[in-house]
Amino acid sequence: xxxxxxxxxxxxxxxxxxxxxxxxxxxxxxxxxxxxxxxxxxxxxxxxxxxxxxxxxxxxxxxxxxxxxxxxxxxxxxxxxxxxxxxxxxxxxxxxxxxxxxxxxxxxxxxxxxxxxxxxxxxxxxxxxxxxxxxxxxxxxxxxxxxxxxxxxxxxxx
Amino acid sequence: xxxxxxxxxxxxxxxxxxxxxxxxxxxxxxxxxxxxxxxxxxxxxxxxxxxxxxxxxxxxxxxxxxxxxxxxxxxxxxxxxxxxxxxxxxxxxxxxxxxxxxxxxxxxxxxxxxxxxxxxxxxxxxxxxxxxxxxxxxxxxxxxxxxxxxxxxxxxxxx
Numbered sequence: 001x002x003x004x005x006x007x008x009x010x011x012x013x014x015x016x017x018x019x020x021x022x023x024x025x026x027x028x029x030x031x032x033x034x035x036x037x038x039x040x041x042x043x044x045x046x047x048x049x050x051x052x053x054x055x056x057x058x059x060x061x062x063x064x065x066x067x068x069x070x071x072x073x074x075x076x077x078x079x080x081x082x083x084x085x086x087x088x089x090x091x092x093x094x095x096x097x098x099x100x101x102x103x104x105x106x107x108x109x110x111x112x113x114x115x116x117x118x119x120x121x122x123x124x125x126x127x128x129x130x131x132x133x134x135x136x137x138x139x140x141x142x143x144x145x146x147x148x149x150x151x152x153x154x155x156x157x158x
Numbered sequence: 159x160x161x162x163x164x165x166x167x168x169x170x171x172x173x174x175x176x177x178x179x180x181x182x183x184x185x186x187x188x189x190x191x192x193x194x195x196x197x198x199x200x201x202x203x204x205x206x207x208x209x210x211x212x213x214x215x216x217x218x219x220x221x222x223x224x225x226x227x228x229x230x231x232x233x234x235x236x237x238x239x240x241x242x243x244x245x246x247x248x249x250x251x252x253x254x255x256x257x258x259x260x261x262x263x264x265x266x267x268x269x270x271x272x273x274x275x276x277x278x279x280x281x282x283x284x285x286x287x288x289x290x291x292x293x294x295x296x297x298x299x300x301x302x303x304x305x306x307x308x309x310x311x312x313x314x315x316x317x
């Protein structure tokens with residue numbers, strides 16, 4: 001049971017995001033349902049810790065067993081989503097993920113992975129490239145150059 | 159609408175709490191008919207920022223104005239509530255009193271409302287050195303208070 005609740009035209013989500021970074025590039029994904037690039041991750045399930053959630057999502061989407069380096073941002077965001085037009089109140093924890101010990105870096109700059117009935121396309125995007133891309137979260141376009149050394153709170157109100 | 163959602167077996171709750179320390183004493187709350195102490199705060203309201211919720215909760219429950227400082231602790235708490243399993247995210251912020259009319263020592267009363275029910279609350283100023291002698295949540299509070307000068311502490315608590 002995902003921690004995601006809809007009430008009239010509001011939606012609350014508790015999510016985690018995986019930041020997989022290598023050589024000034026971040027691993028981003030997109031699929032046929034979203035016109036924008038986004039990061040691996042997903043909603044936390046009931047009884048699951050945030051750390052368990054992010055490792056599970058990385059396993060499901062990329063088929064790798066990764067490790068968590070550390071949490072980076074706790075983001076409280078308020079926005080209207082582009083596709084379903086609902087008003088979101090979202091809590092998201094961003095983790096730096098360590099993929100050493102997996103074969104992720106051998107898959108090339110772009111590759112696809114099938115998760116159930118969906119096909120995800122992954123691409124290593126250079127930090128400079130995401131500036132002009134249709135990419136979420138928007139704050140990361142600038143902040144990726146200044147990743148904090150400590151777990152930091154962010155607030156984003158659209 | 160408070161961010162507290164229930165299914166048949168589970169409850170998810172999103173709370174914010176204030177760490178208010180004055181003269182070596184911390185303000186803790188305790189329901190009048192129960193034993194455990196906790197940090198004052200409340201459930202985040204859908205569409206409201208954590209800071210807005212915290213300011214409002216201190217005004218509603220205690221009748222005081224506070225300024226919200228840094229986020230200090232992020233807790234993922236798992237405990238039984240009524241007869242369901244509850245998962246709570248609780249964010250603890252440093253808060254500073256902006257009002258002068260409450261006592262800075264001893265105990266005073268307030269009220270809390272959860273889902274339309276009123277609970278009588280007691281607010282106590284507890285000396286930091288006394289924390290080890292009382293029943294307080296989160297149970298790792300002494301360790302967390304020791305690290306207040308450091309960055310944000312992230313912890314998981316399973317009851």
